[in-house]
Amino acid sequence: MEDSMPKNNDPKTILRMEEIHKSFPGGVFANRGVNLEVHQGEIHCLLGENGAGKTVLMSVLYGLYKPDSGSIFYKNEKFDVHNPKDAIQNRIGMVHQHFMLVETLSVAENIILGQYKPWKVLNNLDPVIKKIQQMSKDYRLNVDPTSLVKDLSVGEQQRVEILKALYHGADLLILDEPTAVLTPQESENLLDFLRQLADKGLTIVFITHKLEEVMQISDRVTILRDGKTITTVNTKETNPRELAKMMVGRDVLMDLNKKEKQPGKVIFSVKNLNVKDERGLPAVKNFSFDVYEREVVGIAGVSGNGQSELALALAGLMDSDFDSIILNDISITKRDLTRLNQLGMAHIPEDRQKMGLILPFSVSENFIAETFNDRPFSKYGFLQFKTIKNYSQSLVKKFSIRVGDVDEEIAHLSGGNQQKVVVARELDRRPKFLLVNQPTRGIDIGATEFVRQQIIAERDGGAAILLISTDLEEIFALSDRILVMFEGQIMGEVSPNPDMIEQVGLLMAGKTIESAL
Amino acid sequence: MELIPSILFLQSILAATWRMATPILYAAVGEVFSEKAGVINIGLEGVMLIGAFSAYSVAFESGSLWLGLLAAILAGILSGLIFAFFTITIKANQIVVGAAFNMIGMGITGFLYRSMYSVSAVPLGLKTFQSVEIPFLSSIPFFGEVLFKHNIMVYGTLLVVPLATFVLYKTAFGLSIRAVGEHPKAADTVGVNVFRMRYLSVMIGTALAAVGGAFLVLAYADQFVEGVVSGRGFIALAVVVFGRWKPWGAFWSSLLFGIFYALQLRIQTMPDVNIPYQFLQALPYLATLLVLVGFNKRRVQAPKTLGVPYK
Numbered sequence: 001m002e003d004s005m006p007k008n009n010d011p012k013t014i015l016r017m018e019e020i021h022k023s024f025p026g027g028v029f030a031n032r033g034v035n036l037e038v039h040q041g042e043i044h045c046l047l048g049e050n051g052a053g054k055t056v057l058m059s060v061l062y063g064l065y066k067p068d069s070g071s072i073f074y075k076n077e078k079f080d081v082h083n084p085k086d087a088i089q090n091r092i093g094m095v096h097q098h099f100m101l102v103e104t105l106s107v108a109e110n111i112i113l114g115q116y117k118p119w120k121v122l123n124n125l126d127p128v129i130k131k132i133q134q135m136s137k138d139y140r141l142n143v144d145p146t147s148l149v150k151d152l153s154v155g156e157q158q159r160v161e162i163l164k165a166l167y168h169g170a171d172l173l174i175l176d177e178p179t180a181v182l183t184p185q186e187s188e189n190l191l192d193f194l195r196q197l198a199d200k201g202l203t204i205v206f207i208t209h210k211l212e213e214v215m216q217i218s219d220r221v222t223i224l225r226d227g228k229t230i231t232t233v234n235t236k237e238t239n240p241r242e243l244a245k246m247m248v249g250r251d252v253l254m255d256l257n258k259k260e261k262q263p264g265k266v267i268f269s270v271k272n273l274n275v276k277d278e279r280g281l282p283a284v285k286n287f288s289f290d291v292y293e294r295e296v297v298g299i300a301g302v303s304g305n306g307q308s309e310l311a312l313a314l315a316g317l318m319d320s321d322f323d324s325i326i327l328n329d330i331s332i333t334k335r336d337l338t339r340l341n342q343l344g345m346a347h348i349p350e351d352r353q354k355m356g357l358i359l360p361f362s363v364s365e366n367f368i369a370e371t372f373n374d375r376p377f378s379k380y381g382f383l384q385f386k387t388i389k390n391y392s393q394s395l396v397k398k399f400s401i402r403v404g405d406v407d408e409e410i411a412h413l414s415g416g417n418q419q420k421v422v423v424a425r426e427l428d429r430r431p432k433f434l435l436v437n438q439p440t441r442g443i444d445i446g447a448t449e450f451v452r453q454q455i456i457a458e459r460d461g462g463a464a465i466l467l468i469s470t471d472l473e474e475i476f477a478l479s480d481r482i483l484v485m486f487e488g489q490i491m492g493e494v495s496p497n498p499d500m501i502e503q504v505g506l507l508m509a510g511k512t513i514e515s516a517l
Numbered sequence: 518m519e520l521i522p523s524i525l526f527l528q529s530i531l532a533a534t535w536r537m538a539t540p541i542l543y544a545a546v547g548e549v550f551s552e553k554a555g556v557i558n559i560g561l562e563g564v565m566l567i568g569a570f571s572a573y574s575v576a577f578e579s580g581s582l583w584l585g586l587l588a589a590i591l592a593g594i595l596s597g598l599i600f601a602f603f604t605i606t607i608k609a610n611q612i613v614v615g616a617a618f619n620m621i622g623m624g625i626t627g628f629l630y631r632s633m634y635s636v637s638a639v640p641l642g643l644k645t646f647q648s649v650e651i652p653f654l655s656s657i658p659f660f661g662e663v664l665f666k667h668n669i670m671v672y673g674t675l676l677v678v679p680l681a682t683f684v685l686y687k688t689a690f691g692l693s694i695r696a697v698g699e700h701p702k703a704a705d706t707v708g709v710n711v712f713r714m715r716y717l718s719v720m721i722g723t724a725l726a727a728v729g730g731a732f733l734v735l736a737y738a739d740q741f742v743e744g745v746v747s748g749r750g751f752i753a754l755a756v757v758v759f760g761r762w763k764p765w766g767a768f769w770s771s772l773l774f775g776i777f778y779a780l781q782l783r784i785q786t787m788p789d790v791n792i793p794y795q796f797l798q799a800l801p802y803l804a805t806l807l808v809l810v811g812f813n814k815r816r817v818q819a820p821k822t823l824g825v826p827y828k
Contacts, residue, residue: 064705085708100707101700103821110703113709114704121687
C-alpha cells in the first residue's frame with residue numbers, strides 16, 4: 001500500500017499523472033513520459049501543437065486508452081482506470097473534440113445512455129427530462145431535452161455534451177479543444193461559463209493550441225511537445241510569445257509583414273452560384289463575388305455553412321448552377337468548370353489526405369499528379385523519370401519540404417510536409433486564380449507560418465486568391481477583404497481590421513450586417 | 518354470381534398471406550436487432566437452414582415439436598456466437614462471413630440430412646403445429662378464416678413484433694443497441710460495452726432467424742428438404758430495409774411477400790393457367806424485390822456504422 005500512495009500528499013492536488021507512456025501499433029509514440037499535476041478548482045490548460053499528445057493523455061485518464069506505463073493518482077489515491085465507466089463513476093467527465101453524441105437519439109436519451117442496467121424499462125422519460133430542464137436552467141445551458149441531436153446546431157450539441165458530463169456527476173471536467181467549432185461569441189460565453197464552474201469548485205482541464213485562450217481562461221498551463229511535458233507555469237507569470245516558443249521549441253514569427261494591397265483588375269467573378277449538398281439541400285445560395293488581381297478574399301464562417309460545397313463547386317467537383325463565372329476574361333460554362341485548372345486556376349483542397357494527395361504514391365508522383373501526361377514529364381506516352389526526379393528535388397528544396405528521398409511514399413510525411421507538397425505543386429503552376437480551403441488545418445506552427453507566407457507571396461506576385469477558412473485568426477491575418485458565410489449565403493463584407501472581429505462573429509452566427517455594425 | 522367466388526378467392530389468398538409471411542418475419546425482426554447494432558448478417562439464409570434442420574431432426578427423434586423449436590433456437594444462438602466471433606472479435610468482413618454462413622448452412626444441413634435420413638424406410642413426416650381456431654372470432658365470415666385460424670407459430674409473430682419494439686425502444690438495452698449501431702464510440706465513452714451489445718444483438722438475430730427456419734418444418738411443410746428455405750433469408754434482408762429497420766415495418770413488408778406467395782400458389786392450382794410453375798415460383802421474390810426497390814426512394818437512414826467493425 002505504502003508505495004502506491006502519492007509522494008507529496010498535497011490537499012490541493014486533485015490529479016497527478018506520472019511518467020505516462022503510450023504508443024500505438026506502427027511505432028507512433030504519443031506520450032513519452034508525460035507528467036501532469038492539476039489542482040482542485042483550477043482551470044488547467046494543456047497546451048501543445050497537433051500531435052503533441054494532449055488528447056491521448058486525457059484519453060488515458062478517461063479510460064479510453066491503456067497506457068504502456070506510468071501511474072495516475074486521483075483524489076489522493078492510486079487510480080486504476082480500465083474503461084470510461086470507471087472514469088464516470090469517479091466523477092471525471094470529458095467533452096470530446098468530436099462530439100460523442102448519437103445523432104438519431106434525443107438529448108435526454110443521449111444523456112441517460114449507459115446509465116442504467118440493460119433491463120431497466122425506459123417507458124417514461126419525464127423525470128429525466130425534468131431534471132435536465134432544471135439543470136439547463138441552473139447552468140444556463142439552454143437546450144430542449146426532447147429534441148433530436150441531429151436537429152441541433154453545433155453550439156447546442158456542445159451544451160448537450162457539457163450537460164451530459166455534469167448530469168453524470170463531475171468533479172473534474174476535461175474539454176478537448178471546445179472552441180474549435182464555435183463562433184467568437186459562443187466561445188466567449190463558453191469561457192465565461194467554465195470560469196463560473198471553476199469558481200463553484202469544479203476542476204477543469206482545457207485542451208487547446210490557442211495561446212489567447214490559455215491567457216484568457218487558465219490559472220496554470222502545462223505545455224506538451226512531442227509527447228513530453230515541457231513545463232507547467234502559472235498563467236499570470238507568462239506571455240503568449242513565451243508559450244509559443246515552448247510549444248514549438250523555437251522562436252515563432254507571428255507577423256506576416258504583409259504589404260499594402262495594390263488593387264488590379266477583376267480576375268475571378270462569380271454571379272449567383274447555387275450548389276446543393278449531398279442530401280440535395282441548398283448549401284450555397286445565390287453566391288456572388290469578385291476577386292481582384294493581387295488580392296486575398298477571405299471567406300469566414302463556422303464549419304459546415306456551405307464552405308466545402310462552395311470550394312468543390314468552383315473546383316468543378318460538385319454540380320452547381322450559376323448565372324456567370326468569369327476567369328481571366330474568359331466566360332466559363334458549366335462544361336468548362338471541370339477544366340478550370342487548365343485556364344489558370346489552382347486549388348488547394350481542404351482535405352489533403354483525401355483530395356490533395358494520393359497517399360500510397362511517392363512524393364514525386366504526387367508532384368506530377370496533374371501534369372504527368374504533359375511534356376517534359378511524359379514523352380510518347382513514357383514517363384521521363386529523370387526529369388521528374390530533378391523537378392521534384394527542386395520543389396522540395398524551394399519549399400523546404402522535409403523528406404529523405406522524393407521516391408518516398410507520401411503517407412510517411414508529417415501533415416505539415418504533406419501540405420507543403422500540395423502547396424508546392426499548385427503554386428508552381430503560377431496560377432492566375434488560387435482557391436485555398438483550410439490551408440493550415442492540422443499542421444504545426446512552423447508549416448503554418450510557411451504556407452501563409454507562400455500565399456502572401458503569391459498575392460504579391462499578382463494572383464487573385466480566394467481563401468476559405470474557419471480559423472478567424474488566419475482570415476484576419478491573410479485577407480484584404482472578408483466575406484462572411486452563413487448557411488450558404490454571404491452575410492456581409494468587412495475589412496480585416498482587428499476591431500471588426502466581433503462583427504464578423506455576429507455575422508458568422510447569422511446576424512445581418514445592419515444589426516452587426 | 519361472380520361476387521361469391523372472387524370473395525372466396527380473396528379469402529383463401531389472404532388466409533395464406535400471414536402464414537407465408539411468418540418465416541420471413543421472424544428472420545427480419547431478428548435482423549433488425551443485428552443491424553440496429555451495426556452488424557449486417559447476410560447469412561440469414563444459412564442460419565434459417567440450420568434452424569430448420571435442427572428443429573426437424575430433434576422434433577423427429579424426440580417426437581416433440583416444442584423440443585424441435587428449442588433446438589432451433591439453441592442452434593441459432595450458437596450460429597450467432599460464431600458469426601459474432603468472426604465479425605466482431607476477429608473483425609472479419611461481415612459480408613464475407615455472411616456469405617460463408619450461407620454456404621455452410623446449405624452444405625451442412627444437406628450433408629446431415631442425407632446421411633441421417635435419406636436411406637430411411639420410415640415415413641419422415643412430422644405432425645406439424647395445427648391450426649388453433651380462436652373461439653367465436655374464427656366464425657366471423659371472411660375475417661375468421663383470414664385472421665383467426667392459424668397455428669401457434671403464426672400467432673407468435675403477434676407476440677414477437679410488439680416485444681421487439683418494446684425492447685428496442687423502451688428499455689435501456691434497446692437504447693444501447695441503437696446507440697451502438699449509430700455511434701459506437703459515443704456509447705463506449707459513457708460506459709456501454711459495444712462488443713457485448715453487438716454480440717447479444719447478433720445472437721438475438723440468429724435465434725429468431727432459426728425460428729423462422731424451424732417454422733418451415735414444424736408448422737408449414739412437415740419435413741425437411743434440402744434448401745427448404747429457398748431464398749426467404751434474402752427476402753428477409755430486403756424486408757428489413759423496406760421496413761426501415763423497425764419491427765412493425767418488417768411486419769408489414771413481410772406480409773407483402775406473403776401475399777404474392779399465396780397468390781402464386783393459388784394460380785398454380787388453377788386448371789386453365791398454362792404458365793410454367795418455375796415462373797410462378799419466382800413471382801413472389803421478383804414482385805417483392807420490385808416493390809421494395811420501387812418504394813425505396815424515400816430517404817431511409819440505415820444505422821450509420823452498419824457493416825463497420827468497432828476499433
